[in-house]
Amino acid sequence: MRRIGWAGAAALAAIISLPAAAQDKARIEWKVLHSPAMEGNLEGNSADRGAYVVTPPGYDEHPDKRYPVVYFLHGYWATPQMYQEGMKFDAAVQAAAEAGNELIMVIPDGSSRLKGGFYSSSPTVGDYERFVARDLVQWVDASYRTLPERASRGLAGHSMGGYGTIRLAMKYPDTFSSIYMMSACCLDPMQMTPEIARRIEGMGEDDIAKAQFGDLAPVSTLATWSPDPSDDGILHVYTGLKEDGTIDTLVNQRLAANAPIVLVPQYLPALKALDAFAMDIGDKDFLIEGNRLFRQELDRFGVNYEFELYEGDHGNRIADRIREEVLPFFGKHLSGQNNVNKEGN
Secondary structure (H helix, E strand, C coil): CCCCCHHHHHHHHHHHHCCHHHHCCCEEEEEEEECHHHCCCCCCCCCEEEEEEEECCCCCCCCCCCECEEEEECCCCCCHHHHHHHHCHHHHHHHHHHCCCCCEEEEECCCCCCCCCCCCEECCCEEHHHHHHHHHHHHHHHHCCECCCHHHEEEEEECHHHHHHHHHHHHCCCCCCEEEEECCCCCCCCCCCHHHHHHHHCCCHHHHHHCCHHHHHHHHHHHHHCECCCCCCCCCECCCECCCCCECHHHHHHHHCCCHHHHCCCCHHHHHCCCEEEEEEECCCCCHHHHHHHHHHHHHCCCCCEEEEECCCCCCCHHHHHHHHHHHHHHHHCCCCCCHHHHCC
């Protein structure tokens, strides 16, 4: 048997003695959990919900270590898989850890038969609110070595997920301490018109299957915010279209009641209790006006937040900003972090 020289033996010993974490990478896994909150919805959206869980490098090698968690909500007409393809969440968590910002990231499935449940609660689409803020959080805390407390949980999201971020922050102030909204949709009230209502009422299964983004989005929001469990049709929505061709005012009141601009005054204590609140949007984003109006209301009621208007559109900078802005933001504000930025270095 060939002998190994002193130099070779030293090199081999150095490799063997390297800590496992130094050779480890952030790991992303697709997991499925059962959500009681999603049971029994009229669309038939599954109560067995998937989520990506990304653990930082060294997670397996340090069994006594616990981590803060960032929950990220994806946008409409998308899935976690579609976002992972573009955002590379595992690479983002890896980069964060290399900067001293170790965390777990969770990306739940917010899709539905109509392409999105808007992280809201409806008998038609299901209770996506409680799925995320209760069932998912409890499952993650029970399954992973988290720091299971409000101060160590952050919530972020893009587009529909940005809307979900502010909605859940308002309604579940004891669950999340810090939030980051990215290019949020649906902040100002939507309006149901007779023209849109007639088009929705005339849609069949084939029309729904072939509908493009702009045609299906009003149907999805109506199913979420103006449901009708007594409707025998395929959509279980209340359009409010009356025989005289006008719209029942109740429908637009329901839509307005789900707009964060309208909700700011009644959820002011929850907003002011946030440890940290940030939002951003690209200067060419089609949602820029709704975001401006929302900030105007936050300013009116004295809510503290950080805002950045950056050069970009609705989606072309999101991956970079998750890595360069969103995760560092949580590294500064979530309890339990070892981020060098918290030390002022």
